[in-house]
Amino acid sequence: MNLLDVLLECLGNIFSSCAGEGGRLQVAKWANLYETTIRVVEDIRFVMSHSAVPKYLCHRRRDLVRAWMRLLASVQGMNTQKRETGSHIEDENENVHLPFVLCHSISNILTLLVAGAFSVSINDDTSEETFFSMYKLDCEDQDSLRHAKVGRLSQESSVSSITGKSSLDLEDKSADSSPMPSSALWLIYECLRSIENWLGLDNTLGPLSAFSLKSSDGSGLECSQSAPGGCDENILEGESTSEVEGLRVLSLSDWPDITYDVSSQEISVHIPLHRLLSMLLRRALKECYGESGSSYVLRSFARAGEFLGQILDGCHPYGFSAFVMEHPLRIRVFCAEVRAGMWRRNGDAPILFSEWYRSVRWSEQGQDLDLFLLQCCAALAPADLYVQRVLERFGLSNYLSLNLEQSSEHEPVLVAEMLTLLIQIVKERRYCGLTTAECLQRELVYKLSIGDATRSQLVKSLPRDLSKVDELQEVLDRVAEYSHPSGMTQGMYKLRSMYWKELDLYHPRWNLRDQQIAEERYLRFCHVSALTTQLPRWTEIYPPLRGIAKIATCKTLLQIVRAVLFYAVFNDKLTTSRAPDGVLLTALHLLALALDVCRLHKESGEQLCYLGDVIPILAFASEEICTSKHGDQSMLSLLVLLMRMHEKENAQNFVEAGNFNLASLVSSLIKTFVELEPGCMTKLHKLAPQLASQFSHSILNATARDKGSTSDNEKRKAKSRERQAAIMEKMRAQQSKFLESFNSSGDDDMDDTKSEQEVCNSEVSNDIQESAEVICSLCHDPKSKSPVSFLVLLQKSRLLSFANQGPPSWEQGSRSGKEHVSNETTPSFDSSPSSIWDGSKMISSSKLEDLVQNAVNDFASIGQPQEVNAFMEFCKARFPSIKNVQLPCVSKDTSERPPSSFTLEEQMYLSIREFQSSLNGSDSQKNSEKFSAAGSSTDRSSSPEFLLLCKYVAALPNKLLDNPSASQSGCSNSDRMKPESSMLHPGYHNIGPSGADGIYVSSCGHAVHQGCLDRYLSSLRERYIRRIVFEGGHIVDPDQGEFLCPVCRGLANSVLPALPGDLRKVPQPPAAPTISSGYSSSPSTSADMGGSLRLQEALSLLRRAANIAGSDESLKALPTRNVRIKPNLEPFIRILCGMYYPGQDKILETGRASHSLILWDTLKYTLLAAEIAARSGKSSLSPNYSISALYKELNASSGFILSLLLDVIQSMRTVNSLTVLLRFQGIQLFTRSLCGGTYPSEPSNHSSQQQGNMLYILENAEPEVQYPDIQLWRHASEPILAHDAFSSFMWLLFCLPWPTLFCRESYLSLVHVFYTVTVTQAIITCHKKRHSTESQLGSHDNLIMDIYRVMGECPSAVQCFDSYYIDPAYDITDAIRSLTFPYLRRCALLWKLINCSNIMPFSNGIHSWGGSPFEATDWDCTTDTGEELREIEKLEKMFNIPSLDLIVNDEESRLTALRWLGHFSEVFEANKSRCVLRCSPAVPFKLMLLPHLYQDLLQRYIKKSCPDCGDVKEEPALCLLCGKLCSPNWKTCCRESGCQTHAMACGAGIGVFLLIRRTTILLQRSARQAPWPSPYLDAFGEEDVEMHRGKPLFLNEERYAALTHMVASHGLDRSSKVLRQTTIGAFLMF
Secondary structure (H helix, E strand, O other): OOHHHHHHHHHHHHHHHOEOHHHOEOHHHHHHHHHHHHHHHHHHHHHHOOOHHHHHHHHOOHHHHHHHHHHHHHHOOOOOEOOOOOOOOOOOOOOOOHHHHHHHHHHHHHHHHHHHHOOOOOOOOOOHHHHHHHHHHHHHOOOOOOOOOOOOOOHHHHHHHOOOOOHHHHHHHHHHOOOOOHHHHHHHHHHHHHHHHHHHHOHHHOHHHHOEEEEOOOOEEEOOOOOOOOOOHHHHHOOHHHHHHOOOOOOOOOOEOOOOOOOOOOEOOOOHHHHHHHHHHHHHHHHHHOOOOOHHHHHHOOOHHHHHHHHOOOOOHHHHHHHHOHHHHHHHHHHHHHHHOOOHHHOOHHHHHHHHHHOHHHHOOOHHHHHHHHHHHHHHOOHHHHHHHHHHHOOOHHHHHOOOOOOOOOHHHHHHHHHHHHHHHHHOOOOOOOOHHHHHHHHHHHHHHHOOEOHHHHHHHOOOOOOOOOOHHHHHHHHEEEEOOEOOEOOEEEEOHHHHHHOOOOOOOOOHHHHHHHHHHHHHHHOOOHHHHOOOOOOOOOHHHHHHHHHHHOHHHHHHHHHHHHHHHOOOOOOOOOOOHHHHHHHHHHHHHHHHHHHHHHHHOOOOOOEOOEOHHHHOOOOOEEEOOOEEEOHHHHHHHHHHHHHHHHHHOOOOOOOOOHHHHHHHHHHHHHHHOHHHHHHHHHHOHHHHHHHHOOHHHHHHHHHHHOOHHHHHHHHHHHHHHHHHHHHHHHHHHHHHHHOOOOOOOOOOOOOHHHHHHHHHHHHHHHHOOOOEOOOOOOOOOOOEEEEEEEEEEOHHHHHHHOOOEOOOOOOOOOOOOOOOOOOOOOOOHHHHOOOOOOOOHHHHHHHHHHHHHHHHOOOOHHHHHHHHHHHHHHOOOOOOOOOOOOOOOOOOOOOOOOOHHHHHHHHHHHHHHHOOOOOHHHHHHHHHHHHOOOOOOOOHHHHHHHHHHHHOOOOOOOOOOOOOOOOOHHHHOOOHHHHOOOOOOOOOOOOOOEEEEEOOOOEEEHHHHHHHHHHHHHHHHOOOOOOOOOOOOHHHOOEEOOOOOOEEOEEEEOOOOOOOOOOOOOOOOOOOOHHHOOHHHHHHHOOOOOHHHHHHHHHHHHHHHOOHHHHHOOOOOOOOOOOOOHHHHHHHHHHHOOOOHHHHHHOOOOHHHHHHHHHHHHHHHHHHHOOEOOOOOOEOOOHHHHHHHHHHHOHHHHHHHHHHHHHHOOOOHHHHHHHHHHHHHHHHHHHHHHOOOOOOHHHHHHHHHHHHHHHHHOOOOOOHHHHHHHHHHOOHHHOOHHHHHHHHHHHOOHHHHHOHHHHHHHHHHHHHHHHHHHHHHHHHHHOOOHHHHOOOOOHHHHHHHHHHHOHHHHHHEEOOOOOOOOOHHHHHHHHHHHHHHHHHHHHHHHHOOOOOOOOOHHHHHOOOHHHHHOOOOOOOHHHHHHHHHHHHHHOOOOOHHHHHHOHHHHHHHHHHHHHHHHHHHHHOOOOOEEOOOOOOOOOOEOOOEHHHHHHHHOOOEOOOOOOEOOOOEEEOOOOOEEEOOOOHHHHHHEHHHHHHHHHOOEEEEEEOOOOOEEEEEOOEEEEEOOOEEOOOOOOOHHHOOOOOOEEOHHHHHHHHHHHHOOOOOOOHHHHHOOEEOOOOOO
């Protein structure tokens, strides 16, 4: 049994079961069988897809083709719609798309059938050569009347049309004369017969189906009434009657009068028979006239009608065009009415029909074929009757009445759509004139004019036949320029400027939105309006369709355009115009197209458009018509009036050049009329003599004058540009002058040409004025006197750990152990004075009581009575078992404090500066001893550290915290006091937040009043609690204090107040001519000191500061009270403390969590993070060593907010006695660590025991809490080599008197001492990484050799230093310098921050940071090692650091470094620390090193099983920070592998995951999640999400670098692109 027979029979049974009246398929019945139908139709398509099957059907089994035609007749006209004029209908639209899908599948089968019909069968008796030779003989016999010619309007057509046609006749005809294969001619004939039979059953034709078909002359053709549907069933079946009689309806020689109204009768957009005919005609024209057509055929046809006469044999041109055009025209009218809003009451179905009909998916199988069929009918039909039929179907017959009253509100849209359709019929060349390359180029211009697009987007936008052509890439490269992927943008194609001139405003698939976008883009790129420049033009068309030109030049079209002009000119202001601007412009475009047709035909001498001796549109342009109110008017007179009217409007309402200018367009049309028709010139002399005289000159002069008359606006615009350029130049000159005065320091940022004090004071005054301009972003009250606070975002971060560890590799997978989650980055030692007491042993209550009693006795001998009482109360509150401690008898100190005009720290600073100045004398050692002795208390038996600790404890609050872990646990005192080895956990010695390296602070720059913010947050919380939707509800968590900035919608969680700008004034002595202030140092002083290392100067400064801090005078001058937190600063402090000590809300009440210490740590970490982020550019992973880039990174992220934070710290760290004591103790410990055995006041054994007892009491008072005071003191007392040099440098600056921070000389000397620390650490690291020996380094006796010898004696200590990267190209000296580069960059960044003013947000970065005006473009990333060394040299010069050779050979530096190394080795041997200090060069931060080809990554991880549960993950997610394989899907068996859980453990809440199956990125920030584009792109720079397209994907370095920089700069929660896609909770992508 034949398979195709079975399938067609099954499909026929389905259609029969769902058929309604007349055999038409009823969608309501058929919807239940939709899946079955599509399956059968797809099976038929599969069978037909074999090329031999369509050939076989068209040559051997034509009965099956006839059966297929009958099935198409069932689908033809299905799912009709009728306009509702009553109440609105709410239809169910779930089945609306089903007929479109069915017709789409049918169209695929029709394409295969047409291809088979036009293929020459191997069994044909006639070859192509025989066919063409026979066709040549037939064409030479011009007198033969054997075949009817479609182009002849004679009785021959009528006679031949009623002659029966059999398949044998068609084969003979093809063999004799036809340029088509016989199978194609037979299929065309069968299609025409099926259409005619269907027309007999189509109720929409009215008289044709039920009565008689009346023609224009009254004759008609009767139709049988025997069948219920109005005709005999044999008509539908296509049996013997039609076989014998041939075509009846389509052969009518007269133009029929068909009455139909789209708005009141049923309409269907499904006409597969018409579209099959359109496919056949298109293929026939392409075969003969297309790119592959025979040259002989092109030469043989002398008349256009001859070709159509061959393939449409049996049809008369009038009958064929009148009936075949009807249904495609109705569909276009239906779409126009939908666009006009006439079908609103029918619900959404008509809108969907109209949109789908125009969409690219359906248009090539619907709209494009219908338009081509309308063109074929236009080429054969009488032009005036054809246009009149179009006018009637649009319901605009009364539009020519010249009545100014509008007939309906929908009329303007219908008129515009009708004019657009006429333009498309005349000018469209998709299937009848353009080559494949030209069609492809036109479609690409159409798509790219709307916007830039990727290659896949362009391919998807193309019609199916054009998307598969081989020359696609060649045409695309010619039309568009490719922009490579940049940042997060994919590889895009952009239309080249020269191809904007090919924009087609009448492309069939335009919608209003896209066309408006294209016009705006055209104006932006071409600086002129597309509406007046991109006029439709007549282009070459296939010869059989040249008759279309008559449509554009007929009299009826002239009447339509004339009516539009009349309504536009004589518009009644009280009524709505019948010709608004849109209609008028379209009519003028149609007129321009008609005139272009006339011009080309006149030039070529063709007579096709002529009616007699004239072209109608030219002959009747001067024809006057009588109007009742406005006199006699012609088209020419209306054009003149229209031009004058718009010239007057343009004069009154001046518009910029390049905008719409209708007067110039009308003028060009008048000029074309005058050039083409002499009678128009005569008429114009009467209407506008001046205009006629202008046009009477030569064309060249006239063109020149025309350009001159239309260039006035351009001249005005040019003058405006010149004025604007002059203003900008003046502004640039003023700006340059300001920059020169502001940056007079030259290249050296550390030198100043005027007193730094003066600079600071002037900047402060400027900032006070500038800060007054900052207003609240909520109330916007410029007159408010309330202080403002800036919105900030505080984020936990582990960037420093990741940067020091280096990136993981995709081949190695996750880092072993917990290295990637530990925040221990520096060695930890138990070397503080408390270690004197053996903390590994338990002590009894009696021993504890003795220890406390001894401490009280020692403190009583030197302390104030109230301080001793406070100390004893503190001990009793913390140690309840102590009951017998007695207060010894002491005398009350009644001495008064000496009055002073300076504060304590200002006096300390002045004393230190005096001491520093004295070191420049001849006997510096003697002066040093004198000042050291003067600054210390020799009659005191206790050490300064012990006294400071006692005073610190006495100043603490006595009340114990109401903390369940401490007071309500019921544990004994001995249970709480555990040995240190069991109490401490990793990270105890590091100051920082829990589970992170530090807190990063950033700000969007907008400010609010605290009261306004409180009300705003209260409103958000109320909405959140009541579950009311609020802005940012999917982003923020109000429980965590998060909210969106009311201006920029950036994320924030706190505010930082702006304080007055007088906190950086360095004190000056009243009269001290010999004392050198740091701010008055001259450049010459710097030059004198530049060649030596200031190590001894720094150590002397520290010794002097320690002596003064521990003196009795300083301790007596301490602040007597602790100042409470300022109200506007309290929220910021509490949020920070919550991050540092989660779950310990009352830690602030203990007094031990120093506010300024926490703020300083935040400042320190933000500077470190900014330096790491600045190591590479935003779009490249190559190193960027530029100092200007370093400054810009800080300024772009958190520069101004760090300046405010520094002022806040300045305002807090000197007013609180606890903080001052904390800092003074830090000075003592740092001095002992740095100075070692050179410190003159070394503690005795008794003093060390005292200090150890005090620290033990302080540590064990509340062992459950890790207080920062103990952490800072441990850091200060541990070996200086055990910690990062810059961190120690920052903490030392925190402890020193605050004016020291702003003193240039002090800053330089301290930079030098910690630079020596960094050099020592770098030498040890190089010794480990390079395994160098003494013999390899030569016989030089220097610091390097000293350190190598010491490390040789203690090889295990070397393991505490490591670096994941040292450039192998460097020698030992350059390698050491490269390891010091990060330290120098951070010092430069801190110095820039110290010396900048309170810069306000959104200010110019160059001005704010004192950069060079050339730094604005200094973002070039460098990759050569020489650039790094040059930048290191610049920083060494900036800080006056001598060469490394001088440092390693300097005796002072060698002795000092050996002391530090001895201290480190001694403590290491005692503690055997296993932690590592990572010393790395300034290499950029990198995420995981991914493979170039995505397939490699996919093969490694797609089937990798979970280490927890052993199952293969459904959605594997690769952590790009550590390399662990996780999953966004939560499972109970492997909770630790969840993305959110892992992000909290790995990145302190930050997670960057590559979703293996999707190729995209998942950004995790605590509970917030956001998708991010894939870093892998195909060869054209496009993503392939979920790998649907299956293209090879390659790692895009620039895109991956952008993601890396965003992570390094902590920009995940500051990027608007990320926040727009952020959600809280479940991962919504799955």
